[in-house]
Amino acid sequence: MDIGDCYVGWATDEDIRTRGASGGLVTAMLAAALEKGLVEAVVVLKKLGEFEAVPVVTSDPEEVKAAAGSMHSVPIVLSRYLDYGTKVALPAKPCDARSTLEQAKRGQVDIDTTYIVGLNCGGTMHPAVTREMLDVMYKLDPEDIEGEEIDKGKLIFETKDGEEHAIKIDELEEEGYGRRESCQYCAVNIPTMADIACGNWGVIGDLAGKGTFVEINTKKGIEILQNAIDAGAVEITPADDKGKAIRAKVDGAMMNVAAAANDKFLAPIEGSHLDYYMNALSDCINCGACKTVCPVCACGEGAKCTDFSSASDTYKMSLFHLVRFVHLMDSCIGCGQCTDVCPVDIPLTHIYQRFAVPMQEEFEYKPGMDMTTPPFFGVDLVEEGH
């Protein structure tokens, strides 16, 4: 097994295979990592309802197995739950994986002890929006939902009576539902920065729907997959070229969709930029939730954004935000968490991206994509001889 190899794999345990997505490979791999002592803990989403799950750090393989299955309506970034030094594995959407790498660059995560099991992602939905969408678009009671999946551009809900209800995601998004805005313009769908990238794209033929396409990206990726094979928890077969080509094609199509969304949502500001930002932030209540939830913020309590601002300030735009807009230009991955938790619904991710994207393009630095390039602020300091 080498870096760059691609396989299709599945769980050997029938229960995990049935409950997990695409053959349950990820669940089986994470549980085996705990059972064989490769890691001390796994971060998983503990399911509390059809649209509700809470991140838990667990050393119990049964809890990992119980977390099997994808949940598109639980938009949470798991990297915030990593403890430095703990040997840990986490299932990681691209934003989970990218923020883990950005934290590692800032000394908050020990990348050598962190196994990142990447999951392909086409986007997530806010549970409140999902519930409203079910009511308005699907004419379904959210309490009747028993499962959901995304297939061939459609969002499909299964109701308790076994019926499937599908609507094209494009159609949902035109009506303001579907994926979160930041997911619509996110162009990173395959977590190539993770130790191992898993997903159902490229699984064809008899294995379609029963297996997970796996790409090995690092030595840790080999380790965690081989560990699961040695434990008898998963089986794999080499991926064929046709599958690889289909996976790349799906990724390409998703990136095109994201580029179009980027043009739509991040179109140039018309009129005064100052007015735009002042209006956007006028309802800010200075709660600090955007900083607290940010998975790439590594500053802790003594941060410049909080130290340089106070509720007693009378500036027309808060220094807290101004500092953060600048400070996150080299690290904002557009995960959407700040917008999700903003109590007055300021589209913060959108604003951060307006600052970050031009600078990231200028410096040709896309945060969280690898561990080799330091943040561009850091590069400049080195080049200036500081």
Place this chain on the structure above:
Amino acid sequence: MNENIFTTVCPGCSIACGMYIREKDDGTFDIDWRKDAVVNAGKLCRFGVRLSANLKNATSKVDGNEVELSDAVTAAGKAIGDGATFVSVGNTTCAEHLALMKLAESKGAVVNTGMGAFSSIPAECHPTMGVGIPFDAIESAKKIVLFIDPYEQYPLLVRRILAAKKNGATVTAVGWKAVSLADDNKTIDPANYESDLALDSDSVIIAELNPSTDPERVMVLLNLAKASGAAIMFMKPFVNAVGCDLASKKTEQKSLDQIIAEINDGSIKTLVCLDSDLIEIMPDETAVREALGKLDNLIAITSRASAIADVANIVVATEPLYKKAGTIVNAEGRALHNSGESTDGIDAIGAMMGQPVGMYDEIHATLLATLGIDEVDERVVPAYEKPEYKAMDANPTAEAVETALVYAGGPFFWTGMVDDNDFVEMNLDMVTANSLLKGIPAKITSDKGEVAVKYKVSDVAPGVVLSNAKLPMTTGMVTSVTVSR
């Protein structure tokens, strides 16, 4: 490595935002966002975000000495005799409040929720004063009139009001300070509310009812709602004030001011406070401390370390709110389930009246019957009857002072918790008239004393010095002061 995670609500106000509490092995905790919470979609204000830094567990004590919970309970059981006065403003679960009601009844007393307005206003108004309207109804209103500052007092209402504006609503704010989301900020004589505001049945009035609220002011607003057909919602500063009110609705309530007065005249000798810190809740902290010092027995049954726990003769330290088994009823009247399973607090109160452990199930059934529901479902607001009431003669106390220090309220204020709020706000005219200098604290002087405090220029009403933090020279929610350099 397994974590204790509780699905609970923020204790900051009667919105009762859903949240997770992630408890660590050392007893400290972090908060986490519960995005599927129907009340707040996971969003929290500054109070909720900072909860883990501010909320500390209490320690059981008798006469200042740390003791085991059981010893504190035994001491409390002996100290609480007939004639004791009981207070529970709504900072705990309905079940614990109902347990305290049983204890009070066994002593021939009632539990006071501290909302004196309830005993001053006809009972036919109580359902309208108690339970508000679903927050969704704010979003569909055509006209909203605010008698609160949502940014400071009830921040999670801001998004509801902004959503209403997106839907075409107009917003008028009648308050001490202009709020930026309002289309119109006004100062109106209460006698002219009806004509100036021109509300109708598509309108929503949002006001506050707190222990210091002038009942006459409540009556004016009730009259306004009645005359216009507008829906009215009285927000409360305590997370379960509505639930406790519903449980206590047939009791004769004393206001907190009355209770303090009766302590001072010697007619109250024993006071039992269930998660109700009068030092924090009442505006004149000095006067409250003096009064509490005159009691033979001050018994604090409390889930958190707060000022009253430092002065109480007996502190019965119960588990934090998030761990308690029970239900919270928020300002909408929505029943919200706490995932905690501990009944230590209820059992402690039960033990004070010689009841065996295990009252919870019986008490919870009583609550469900009171709410008219079979089970707690956060997605369904129980139906509440709100009978018609008669218009009342009302003459709100006129705050006829030239310059007044006014408390804005808000979660940090009502819980006495630390925040970045060590300043007052005043308008530019007041700054100029008093020759205040930038960067130099303003001196605020009342009959009781003087403080020097940072100030901020804001769009507050003329003559108003607005504060979100308690200052030692105040005598009420509104205190006559002078300002100088």
